[in-house]
Amino acid sequence: NAGVTQTPKFRVLKTGQSMTLLCAQDMNHEYMYWYRQDPGMGLRLIHYSVGEGTTAKGEVPDGYNVSRLKKQNFLLGLESAAPSQTSVYFCASSRFDRGLYDEQYFGPGTRLTVT
Amino acid sequence: GNSVTQMEGPVTLSEEAFLTINCTYTATGYPSLFWYVQYPGEGLQLLLKATKADDKGSNKGFEATYRKETTSFHLEKGSVQVSDSAVYFCALRYNQGGKLIFGQGTELSVKP
Numbered sequence: 001n002a003g004v005t006q007t008p009k010f011r012v013l014k015t016g017q018s019m020t021l022l023c024a025q026d027m028n029h030e031y032m033y034w035y036r037q038d039p040g041m042g043l044r045l046i047h048y049s050v051g052e053g054t055t056a057k058g059e060v061p062d063g064y065n066v067s068r069l070k071k072q073n074f075l076l077g078l079e080s081a082a083p084s085q086t087s088v089y090f091c092a093s094s095r096f097d098r099g100l101y102d103e104q105y106f107g108p109g110t111r112l113t114v115t
Numbered sequence: 116g117n118s119v120t121q122m123e124g125p126v127t128l129s130e131e132a133f134l135t136i137n138c139t140y141t142a143t144g145y146p147s148l149f150w151y152v153q154y155p156g157e158g159l160q161l162l163l164k165a166t167k168a169d170d171k172g173s174n175k176g177f178e179a180t181y182r183k184e185t186t187s188f189h190l191e192k193g194s195v196q197v198s199d200s201a202v203y204f205c206a207l208r209y210n211q212g213g214k215l216i217f218g219q220g221t222e223l224s225v226k227p
Contacts (some may be wrong), residue, residue, distance in 0.1 A: 004158075031213055042204060042217035058214065081130055090158055101213035106158035
């Protein structure tokens with residue numbers, strides 16, 4: 001049981017390049033989330049998904065797109081990277097059962113630098 | 116809107132000292148409250164939680180009580196260890212989508 005995994009762990013992009021971050025969970029969780037972590041700002045929600053084929057915007061969605069084609073995977077895309085997107089990105093997943101949200105389980109993070 | 120405010124760090128303590136990290140929140144309704152811990156180079160782990168007023172969450176010697184009257188959820192530990200050195204995040208969860216709102220994090224460094 002690997003929990004939540006993220007690929008890649010580190011990446012350096014040039015301004016204007018694109019990339020996709022992959023999040024995978026093996027806990028059969030319905031909900032998945034993408035956060036970014038910046039110094040002094042805690043974690044902020046980018047997008048989330050309440051189930052396969054669904055996505056919704058979080059607090060800071062601009063410049064990002066997401067897809068959830070399979071229940072276990074949640075992809076975060078940057079179409080045209082900007083230096084302001086330099087951050088550490090965390091994926092999380094949680095169960096939703098009988099009207100109650102379970103705790104969120106976090107991946108180890110992806111450190112992205114945009115030059 | 117909903118928000119979480121934590122005391123600023125870094126906090127540096129000697130081993131076996133008493134720890135308090137303050138957390139206050141602003142929210143409509145009755146959110147659930149959480150403390151997460153992030154060890155160096157790792158993701159966040161749930162430390163403890165409380166889902167209603169006057170609940171006390173506890174784990175690994177850490178405690179926090181959900182105080183609705185003061186909108187607070189302060190983290191305490193009676194005797195810290197070097198292994199407690201980490202960043203601690205207070206968070207609230209409201210029902211729509213189970214989303215979490217985090218405070219800015221407080222870095223704790225414990226010296227032997």
